[in-house]
Amino acid sequence: MLLGRVVGTLVATRKEPSLEGLKFLVLKQLDIEGKETGGYRVAADAVGAGLGEVVLFATGSAARQTKLTHQRPCDGVIMAIVDVLEVDGVVKYDKSEEG
Amino acid sequence: MLLGRVVGTLVATRKEPSLEGLKFLVLKQLDIEGKETGGYRVAADAVGAGLGEVVLFATGSAARQTKLTHQRPCDGVIMAIVDVLEVDGVVKYDKSEEG
Amino acid sequence: MLLGRVVGTLVATRKEPSLEGLKFLVLKQLDIEGKETGGYRVAADAVGAGLGEVVLFATGSAARQTKLTHQRPCDGVIMAIVDVLEVDGVVKYDKSEEG
Amino acid sequence: MLLGRVVGTLVATRKEPSLEGLKFLVLKQLDIEGKETGGYRVAADAVGAGLGEVVLFATGSAARQTKLTHQRPCDGVIMAIVDVLEVDGVVKYDKSEEG
Amino acid sequence: MLLGRVVGTLVATRKEPSLEGLKFLVLKQLDIEGKETGGYRVAADAVGAGLGEVVLFATGSAARQTKLTHQRPCDGVIMAIVDVLEVDGVVKYDKSEEG
Numbered sequence: 505m506l507l508g509r510v511v512g513t514l515v516a517t518r519k520e521p522s523l524e525g526l527k528f529l530v531l532k533q534l535d536i537e538g539k540e541t542g543g544y545r546v547a548a549d550a551v552g553a554g555l556g557e558v559v560l561f562a563t564g565s566a567a568r569q570t571k572l573t574h575q576r577p578c579d580g581v582i583m584a585i586v587d588v589l590e591v592d593g594v595v596k597y598d599k600s601e602e603g
Numbered sequence: 604m605l606l607g608r609v610v611g612t613l614v615a616t617r618k619e620p621s622l623e624g625l626k627f628l629v630l631k632q633l634d635i636e637g638k639e640t641g642g643y644r645v646a647a648d649a650v651g652a653g654l655g656e657v658v659l660f661a662t663g664s665a666a667r668q669t670k671l672t673h674q675r676p677c678d679g680v681i682m683a684i685v686d687v688l689e690v691d692g693v694v695k696y697d698k699s700e701e702g
Numbered sequence: 703m704l705l706g707r708v709v710g711t712l713v714a715t716r717k718e719p720s721l722e723g724l725k726f727l728v729l730k731q732l733d734i735e736g737k738e739t740g741g742y743r744v745a746a747d748a749v750g751a752g753l754g755e756v757v758l759f760a761t762g763s764a765a766r767q768t769k770l771t772h773q774r775p776c777d778g779v780i781m782a783i784v785d786v787l788e789v790d791g792v793v794k795y796d797k798s799e800e801g
Numbered sequence: 802m803l804l805g806r807v808v809g810t811l812v813a814t815r816k817e818p819s820l821e822g823l824k825f826l827v828l829k830q831l832d833i834e835g836k837e838t839g840g841y842r843v844a845a846d847a848v849g850a851g852l853g854e855v856v857l858f859a860t861g862s863a864a865r866q867t868k869l870t871h872q873r874p875c876d877g878v879i880m881a882i883v884d885v886l887e888v889d890g891v892v893k894y895d896k897s898e899e900g
Numbered sequence: 901m902l903l904g905r906v907v908g909t910l911v912a913t914r915k916e917p918s919l920e921g922l923k924f925l926v927l928k929q930l931d932i933e934g935k936e937t938g939g940y941r942v943a944a945d946a947v948g949a950g951l952g953e954v955v956l957f958a959t960g961s962a963a964r965q966t967k968l969t970h971q972r973p974c975d976g977v978i979m980a981i982v983d984v985l986e987v988d989g990v991v992k993y994d995k996s997e998e999g
Contacts, residue, residue, distance in 0.1 A: 505825070505843040505877055512635065512690035516659060519683035520649050520669050528604070528659070528683075530635055530690055536809065536827055536841045544635045546604040546659060550817050550874070560813060560825070560843060565664045565763075565862045565961075566876035570817050573874075577649070577672075577682040579665035580604055583874040584816035584825075591809035591827055611734065611789035615758060618782035619748050619768050627703070627758070627782075629734055629789055643734045645703040645758060664763045664862075664961075676748070676771075676781040678764035679703055710932065710987035714956060717980035718946050718966050726901070726956070726980075728932055728987055742932045744901040744956060763862075763961045775946070775969075775979040777962035778901055802924070802942040802976055833908065833926055833940045847916050847973070857912060857924070857942060862961045863975035867916050870973075880973040881915035881924075888908035888926055 505560045507534040507586065510553050514546055522576045529553060529582065531561060536591050547580035548573050558597055560584040604659045606633040606685065609652050613645055621675045628652060628681065630660060635690050646679035647672050657696055659683040703758045705732040705784065708751050712744055720774045727751060727780065729759060734789050745778035746771050756795055758782040802857045804831040804883065807850050811843055819873045826850060826879060828858060833888050844877035845870050855894055857881040901956045903930040903982065906949050910942055918972045925949060925978065927957060932987050943976035944969050954993055956980040 508531030516528070526548045533543040538558070547561045550570040559582045567581040568574055589597040607630030615627070625647045632642040637657070646660045649669040658681045666680040667673055688696040706729030714726070724746045731741035736756070745759045748768040757780045765779040766772055787795040805828030813825070823845045830840040835855070844858045847867040856879045864878040865871055886894040904927030912924070922944045929939040934954070943957045946966040955978045963977040964970055985993040 505875070506841075507843065512688065512695075514659065514685060514689075515687040516683035516685050518650055518686075519659075520680075522668070523682060530688070532635075536829075544605075546606065551815055560811065560816075562874050562876040563663075564860075564876050566864065566874045567665065568668070569819070569865070569872055569874040575668055577661050577665050577668040577680055578604070579661040579663055581817075581874055583820060584813035586811060586813050587815075588812040589809065589827070590811075596809075611787065611794075613758065613784060613788075614786040615782035615784050617749055617785075618758075619779075621767070622781060629787070631734075643704075645705065662762075666764065667767070674767055676760050676764050676767040676779055677703070678760040678762050710985065710992075712956065712982060712986075713984040714980035714982050716947055716983075717956075718977075720965070721979060728985070730932075742902075744903065761960075765962065766965070773965055775958050775962050775965040775977055776901070777958040777960055802974070803940075804942065833928075848914055857910065857915075859973050859975040861959075861975050863963065863973045866918070866964070866971055866973040878916075878973055880919060881912035883910060883912050884914075885911040886908065886926070887910075893908075 505562050508532060508545060508559055508561050509534055510555050510557050510559060520577050526572060534558065536596060538597050545580050547582050548578050549582050551582055551585055553582050553585055558586040560586055604661050607631060607644060607658055607660050608633055609654050609656050609658060619676050625671060633657065635695060637696050644679045646681050647677050648681050650681055650684055652681050652684055657685040659685055703760050706730060706743060706757055706759050707732055708753050708755050708757060718775050724770060732756065734794060736795050743778050745780050746776050747780050749780055749783055751780050751783055756784040758784060802859050805829060805842060805856055805858050806831055807852050807854050807856060817874050823869060831855065833893060835894050842877050844879050845875050846879050848879055848882055850879050850882055855883040857883060901958050904928060904941060904955055904957050905930055906951050906953050906955060916973050922968060930954065932992060934993050941976050943978050944974050945978050947978055947981055949978050949981055954982040956982055
């Protein structure tokens, strides 16, 4: 899994029928310092993530292992909202300290 | 999923028999500003996308989770046509404003 | 899928038994201008491709969705021979014009 | 599989229900000299790895081939703790010599 | 599939139980000139490869399509030992000519 920050939304009315009802969010990928890497991913939201939140996302076939995404043509899913990320003994991100 | 713009077509008469009837489109990959990244992908079209349209495509085994591509040797599929892409509160792409 | 040009062959007598009979070809990856990207892939040949031909290849689990490669430890397959590639209204490759 | 060093932990209370009970660790990726490559991965821990340990991790669908991760939206798993890594006849890492 | 040269071994006593008995080898990735690319991979050995040999390896779910690796958390497997690699009409590697 990799870290991302939810930065946007995507609306698509013409799509594969099985995708109906899935919410797609735009993620900027983050490194473990919480800095943007320049990469992005559009992912289905399985956990009700909101704009600005730091999340964990899975790609590939893992993205279809949720009730929402099972057997759908989806290769990225947000599967957790990060509360605390600690690296080398330092708290790099703490959701409770965000504005 | 990643964003792409449909820029071309590919004709192949000699191919794996199960691919008969699939339409292959050439996509230039886009970043979330809508700019080309330099990458491309040839993908099966599951939604009737047209030249110039901005689409969402999935890769890997996800690409076989549509009726058209099920159990076929296909690792990329266009599964949605983007109407609106909004990032950091700014509309980066709006299909209704395209010529 | 990505584009490649068949540039070589690979002989391997000691291999996983289920690979017996599969033909492996060496591909140089191409961009959509038909130029080599510097990357390569060794792929199983499902369509009888010949040296010099421009082909479409699939990777990952898609590579096992042909009769030849089903349930074999193979992660790349040539699934189509390209006749015509057209990008931005320009024919970038036309097999009938090759020597 | 690739090599990583366990450098951190991640707490997430809001997550896909099937992930309940899985422990997520933050890995810095290593090259075969044991140096950090700059990449990272968040992975489920299937072997009880501790901070500072050098581990082997698998990504993609392989990450769901453990009892802990079966059918869960998880694309990275620590599946072994490295004791000794020997490359070109030289021991690059020996767990018993670590502090 | 990609080319690699077997350069080392990895010992891991604490591991996912289903991995018991699998031999892990360290590969340096090669380009089609036989030169090292700087990348590496740790792979399960399905063919009895030896140190110094040039091999073909598969990654992703393909790595579990051998008897040894079936349903195990393994994302890389050596599935063939290369005898001869010929590119653009030139023999780039011939196992019989190696010391």
